[in-house]
Amino acid sequence: TMAEFEMCPRCRAQxxxxxxxxxxxxxLACPVCGPKVTLLDNRGTQIEIDSDRAISRTAHLLLEGKILAIKGIGGFHLAVNALDGKAVELLRKRKRREAKPFAMMAGRLDTIERYAAVDWAAQRLLTSPAAPIVLLPKKYPNEIASSVANGTNCFGFMLPYAPLHYLLFAEPGIDVLVLTSANLSDEPLICDNDAALEQLGDVADFFLMHNRPVYRQVDDSVIHLINGKPALLRRSRGYVPEPILNPxxxxxxxFAAGADLKNTFCFAKGHHYLLSEHIGDLENPAVYxxxxxxIDHLAALFEIKPQVIVHDLHPTYFSTQxxxxxxKQAGIPTMSIQHHWAHAAAVITEYGIQDEVIALVADGTGYGTDDAIWGCECLVCSLTQMRRFGHLDYYPLAGGDAASVEAIRPILGLFKTAGIVLPEDILTAIEPDLQKVHIITRQIEQEFATVPASSLGRVFDAVAALVKLGSQNHFEAQLPMALEAVADPDETGFYPxxxxxxxEGSVVWTIGSVLAGLLEDIRKGHDASVMSARFHRSTGQALLEFAALARQQTGLNRVVLSGGVFCNRYLTNYLIGILQNSGFDVFLSRRVPANDGCIALGQAAIANETLKLRK
Structure with a gap:
């Protein structure tokens, strides 16, 4: 906000x-009446109070390998020289961000083109007013520090979007910077000067800040290209609060409360669905x-007084509670919406589809109507009704939240369900602690602290571990991202x-034949790139068969794709291709994320259409 900066006579005249x-x-402001930039050390001592000298000194400090906290439009970023491996490693250590890729900012488009493949569609995104982070295929070799984005074949790049960025990149020697959200892992973005000094004093060496208050913190948006077209992964700065049209x-x-992970919320009013910016994971108290x-801010901004509240079916979600x-406090009714139906509804709403569709929804977890964990679903649905046509066969998932971290847990459940004995050498390569393996096995056998699951996300974890790409997710989807990154684009095979x-009349994918084929390839010593590609293609073929059987029964030809698994470019590009070759009309989340960032939109749309029927 510029409320506290009174214009000087010259600015007022203009x-x-x-x-x-x-x-x-x-x-409108100028150096006389506008915000001032100051450079401070991490004890709060002013180093430079002249704006030009502060920016110049910041550039020198970055080139010396220092970590800078830099205040932008939506809050603070942490910055280091992306070509300096030691500086990047130090940032990881201090930020407690062990492996998750960092985003980068370059001053010019041609700089990005030196390090990544930039096609016409990506160029339009990078240079658009929204200025999102765009995921781009890496070029090899490149000078970017390897620790910036290990375990993935993409870099996340953006161009300057704030005046301070342009001034910084005009300094000699500033080529590419890591520019990541200034927060401790999983906490909200910091936007207040005093809070930044207090919370980031052990992370940043110096602070480049200004005295313009940030009224609302907002993260950078993230986008990638699927089938040559943009698809949002995180909808935030530059895209919010642009509404989704309600015909x-x-x-x-x-009011739709959204999901607990990658939360957004949504209001429906008049002809508009107002989807919030990316909020984060609600299990963190600061994020909550x-x-x-x-919620209070957006409701006040658009003068909304909810008359109906919608939430996920999961009874213990923070958003549900x-x-x-x-x-209860407002004395208004609630509705609960099944997670994967909300995923499908978000795509239906984005494209304004009026009739039933076949929905392929795949992710890590979502509470099912049978109290199981769903995660690979073929639904026949509209905005007013949903039928579960098919799903991945249930397998026992032990250990609650630990199952989304440790790949050994879904592995043991999957192989037990398939009736396949996993060789001990493969088992111990994934989890050397055999006592732990024994405990998890007993849990599964005794059905203690286990839940039946059809999660495709956990299958990706398992396969990544089996082909020796890691055994744990240190951040969400780390193993699936690694599996996607190594997949051979020229491989044409797949498993049975x-x-x-x-x-009961549903269709179930029994994945045992895929696991058996994968084990055979492991015994033959095939490269991880081959096995990854075959698994991705097998998954695509299974989803195609679901859609084909659903079309045969219903006559429907429209297929919508949603869920975090469809953030995987290799799988999604392949699946769209084979679905279209089979005559399907395919619709993918693009204006809203395919991950749980779309759930609130789907919830609001289902509630709205359901209320119309009741009217």
């Missing part, structure tokens, strides 16, 4: 002159407080696919 290009330009006005004002503040308490019909 502001009031209808012939001047700065006529009624809200952020017919909402009958009541609705930010969630509540953000918040929604129920909110509704088995789908069976159950007595």
């Amino acid at each position: 502001y009031g002159d209808a012939a001047d290009r700065r006529f009624h330009a809200q952020p 017919t006005p909402a009958v009541k004002e609705i 407080r930010h969630y509540i503040r953000s 918040f929604a129920q308490n909110y509704a 696919i088995r789908l069976r019909h159950t007595p």
Whole structure:
């Protein structure tokens, strides 16, 4: 906000002159009346108070390998020289971010082109007013420090979008910077000067800050290209609060609480669905407080007083509990929406589809209507009804949240369900602690602290571990990202696919044949790149078979894709291709993320259409 910066006479004259290009330009200011930039050390001592010298000194410090906290438009970033491996490693250590890739900023498009492949679509995104982080294929060899983005075949790049960025990159020697959110891992972005000094004093060596208050912190948006077209991974700065169109006005004002991971929330009012910016993971208390503040802010901004509250089916989600308490205090009704139906509904809403569709939804976890953990689903649904047509065969998942970290847990459950004995040498390569393996095995056998799951995300974890790409997720989806990164684009094989019909009338993918084929390739000594590609292609073929069987039964030809698994470019590009070759019309989340960042939109849309039927 510029509220506290009163214009000097010269700026006020330009502001009031209808012939001047700065006529009624809200952020109008100059060095006399505008914000001031200051450089401080991590004890809060001022090093430079002259703005030009502060920026110049910052550039020198970055080239010396120092870590800088730099205040932008939406909050602070942590910056280091991306070509300096020691500086990047030090940032990882201090930020407690062991492996997750860092985003980077370059001053010019041609600089990015030296390090990554930039096609016409990517160029348009990078140079757009939204200025998102764009995931781009790496070029080899390159001078970027290897620790910037290990375990992935992409770099995340953005171009300057704030005046301070442009001034910094105009300094000699500043080529490419790591520019990552200034927070401790999983906490909200810091935007206040005093809070930055207090919380980041052990992380940053110096602080380049200004005295313009950041009214609302907001993360950078992240986007990648699927089938040559943009698809958002994180919808935030530059894209929010642009609404999603609702063709017919909402009958009541609705608040949708979203999911617990990668949370966004959504309001429905009139012809608009107002989806929030990326909030984060609600299990973190600071993120949860930010969630509540953000709800109040957006409701006040658009003058919304919810008449209906919508939440996930999961009874212990923080978002569910918040929604129920909110509704109880306000005396208004609630609705619960199944997680994967909300995923599908988000795509249906994005494209304005009116009829039923076949929905392929694949992710890590989502609470099912049968109290199991769903995660590889073929649904036949619209915004008013949903039927589960098919799914990955259930396997026992032991250990609660630990199952999304330790690949040994889904491995043991999958192989038990398949009736395949895993050779001990493969087992111990993944988990050397045989006593731990024995405990997990007993858990599964005795059905203690286990849950039946159809999670495809955990299958990706298992396969990555089996082909020796790691045994744990140190950050969300680390193993699946590593598996995608090594997949051979020229491989044409896949493992046998088995789908069976159950007595209850659903279709189940029994993955044992895929696991058996994978084990045979491991015994033959095939490279991880071959096995990864075959697994990705097998998964695509299984999902295609689901869609084909659903079309055969229903006559439907539209397929929507959603869920975190479809953030995987290799799988999604392949699946879209084979679905289209089979005559399907395919719709993928693009304006909203395929991951749980879309859940709130789907919840709001289902509630809205359901209320219309009840009217």
